[in-house]
Amino acid sequence: MSKGLVCFDMDGVLVDYLSTWEWVYDKLNLSNEEAYNAFQDGLITEWEWIKYDLDLIRSALKEDMNNDTLHQLLEDCPLMKNLRDSIQDLLDYGLDVSIISGGMHPVAHRIASNFITGNKWIPRFGGIDKISSEKFCDGFDTKLYVFTNGWNYYSDGEIPEKGRYQVQLIAKGSIVSILQRRLSVPISRTVSIGDSKQDSSMFDFSGLKIAFNTRHEELIEKCDIFIEERDLSLVSKNILNYFNSLE
Template sequence: MCTYPCYRYNKVAAPNRKKKTKNISLVFFDMDGVLLDTVSSWRYVHEYFGTTNERSIIPYLRGDIDYLEFIRRDVSLWKKNNQHVKKTTLENIMNTIPFIKGTKETISFLHHCGIHTAIVSAGINLLADRVARDLGIEYVFANEVTVGADGRLTGEGVLHVELTHKDKNVKELSQKLSVPLNACAAVGNSCFDISMLEVCGLGIAFNPEDACVEHSADIVIKEKDLSRLIPALESYI
């Protein structure tokens, strides 16, 4: 049984799988629950402010609002003294989120093997950029919160990653680097990662939250240690 909310509530079907996998040369990672030890960076910030985005989730999954509006509704709740918070405040909150065990070791291994790495996250760009810098990940796709001249969030955002269509970002970078999709791997943990797991030659469910992401993966790693990815990938490198 899948947890709720679930990818299956999205009306657009996931793409067909690639059946033949070449030597992997590009690996895509979801961020929350895969690289970082948190279910959701958005939720992490909400918990700090004592707010919640639950009222926006169902309208989004039903198609009543788009993901950009979903982001706007989230950011509009993060206020202090009736003002939007400063960028530095948000960064300080998110900087307390720890890495999943084995993350640094795994990314170092991939880079040592000459494999490109990328983050595809519907999370916050400020956090994704910091994670990429700390780990040396080359490419980042995440959603942007806009910052005004006063250093405060404006309450607006820029959509770069659709929650249920991460395959679009995978295809974009695959084409840019001239890496065929069957030479790509994707690592995710939830229903919202299914589209990128299925479009890549190798889909890996890591520390999976949902039964459906397990069923959509070629490899399932249930232990919460990303270094378990290393032996799983060795035969594909």
């Protein structure tokens, strides 16, 4: 039985950059401001926003728009300080760890690859995809539950127009709730860590709410702990202190 559940946002929390999407835009000298504003104004859905962003990237890459190229663009996307040790400490304590993000899936899968099980990859709820398993995990599975957005791809690496849409930004808490039911974890033994107002819904299902590396007053007001320094060891320390206080 799980001792508890820890749910991380990725962009700005596990990734030391505004977002994985922005990382690709900046590399290709692109701006998605038009689609961002359209989404904020309610003119397009999240699904349409992802499609627009993939079309934007396709306009720059043209015939080079494929799964391998996008993976390569994300290979050096910077990760947050002390990420590996911090998540490992949580796993060693007996906690389940999940990434719930609207960010690009290859980076989340690369992060998850630091925590490999002894089991060969098979499709599962919250699992990484087969290509990521082969690329990052030598064909093995990861201990983490991963839910992200990004793109789909065919066996030849071609990327269709429709994107990968696992996470509804305004309803990330619904994934937390599903994990709680599957793992038999109560709200009191659930922790969420986020940096944007979209992470607020995860807080609704959490006994400990950590705002990390954020300027969003709404999230700061709703959290139990606000950590400004971009160091995940401070996050894991507070989480372990919280669970020890429950014993």
